[in-house]
Amino acid sequence: MSERSRPLSPHLLIYRFEWPMLLSITHRFTGVGLAGGAIVLVWWLIALAVGPEYFAYAQAILGSWVGRLLLLGWTWATFYHLCNGIRHLCWDGGWGFELRVARATGVLVVIMSIVLTLAAWLIAYAARGG
Amino acid sequence: MSERTPLARARGLGAAHGGTHHWWIQRATSVVMVPLVLWFAFSLAALGPADHATAAAWVAHPVNAVLALVLIAAMFHHLHLGLEVIIEDYVHSRWVKFATLILQKFVTIIFGFGAAFAVLKIALS
Numbered sequence: 633m634s635e636r637s638r639p640l641s642p643h644l645l646i647y648r649f650e651w652p653m654l655l656s657i658t659h660r661f662t663g664v665g666l667a668g669g670a671i672v673l674v675w676w677l678i679a680l681a682v683g684p685e686y687f688a689y690a691q692a693i694l695g696s697w698v699g700r701l702l703l704l705g706w707t708w709a710t711f712y713h714l715c716n717g718i719r720h721l722c723w724d725g726g727w728g729f730e731l732r733v734a735r736a737t738g739v740l741v742v743i744m745s746i747v748l749t750l751a752a753w754l755i756a757y758a759a760r761g762g
Numbered sequence: 763m764s765e766r767t768p769l770a771r772a773r774g775l776g777a778a779h780g781g782t783h784h785w786w787i788q789r790a791t792s793v794v795m796v797p798l799v800l801w802f803a804f805s806l807a808a809l810g811p812a813d814h815a816t817a818a819a820w821v822a823h824p825v826n827a828v829l830a831l832v833l834i835a836a837m838f839h840h841l842h843l844g845l846e847v848i849i850e851d852y853v854h855s856r857w858v859k860f861a862t863l864i865l866q867k868f869v870t871i872i873f874g875f876g877a878a879f880a881v882l883k884i885a886l887s
Contacts, residue, residue, distance in 0.1 A: 660848065663841070663844050663848075664845070664848065666841065667841045667844070667845055670837060670838070670841060670873065670877075671873055673877065674873045674876045674877045674880070677821075677876075677877055677880035677881060677884075678880045680814065680817055680818055680821060680880065680884055681879075681880040681883040681884050681887075683814070684813075684814035684815075687814040687817070688813070688814065691811070691812075691813075695811065707803070707807075710799060710803055711803070714795075714796065714799055714800070717792050717796075718796065720792075721789065721792065721793065724789060748803075751804075752804060752807040753807065755804060755807045755808050756807040756808070756810040756811070759807070759808045759809070759810060759811065759812075760810065760811045
């Protein structure tokens with residue numbers, strides 16, 4: 633097949649590692665992870681629509697330590713993808729391409745994703761009552 | 763010499779037969795989702811450990827139900843476009859790519875409609 637012999641991009645392994653590379657691929661990874669999270673969100677909504685008994689079962693699974701660990705991951709992925717998405721929108725508008733600005737916004741994205749994750753979980757635990 | 767007028771290029775219709783629409787919708791849905799995701803994430807965090815009555819009452823509130831439906835539409839459209847680009851990037855065999863793209867479309871539509879149906883059922887019951 634001719635399509636087999638075509639050169640393929642990207643050639644990741646020939647580049648020296650740079651942190652923005654990691655931020656970039658993390659946007660894609662979190663995107664895929666959030667697509668998985670969307671399935672869980674649908675399940676949660678359907679559990680809510682089914683009735684109290686099944687909803688309690690769903691809440692128990694999500695409230696277990698495995699469930700909470702996954703939810704923590706999805707919370708961070710949500711805020712990372714959101715913040716880095718805004719960064720991408722700025723680039724689309726032509727702003728922030730200078731190396732120094734791009735690095736600074738990258739750091740800001742990581743910090744904001746962690747801050748927002750902590751805020752959401754503080755609210756969750758406050759709502760739970762300790 | 764080409765017989766094509768520059769109009770086709772101006773419209774962004776090259777060999778792909780499609781221009782900026784895919785790119786543009788992905789940006790439009792992301793802009794819509796910035797406030798909606800912040801609202802929804804923090805609302806769910808506050809609801810997190812809620813019992814059925816509390817959670818159902820929250821979803822059933824007209825403002826929440828409508829915003830949730832808008833978010834679901836934007837979210838599933840956005841993740842559909844995102845997964846499409848990823849499949850196009852990494853699946854190189856023509857027929858596997860075709861099958862994966864169609865399957866992804868179907869699965870995304872089913873889950874998107876499932877989410878919307880659940881919200882409507884809760885809101886209208």
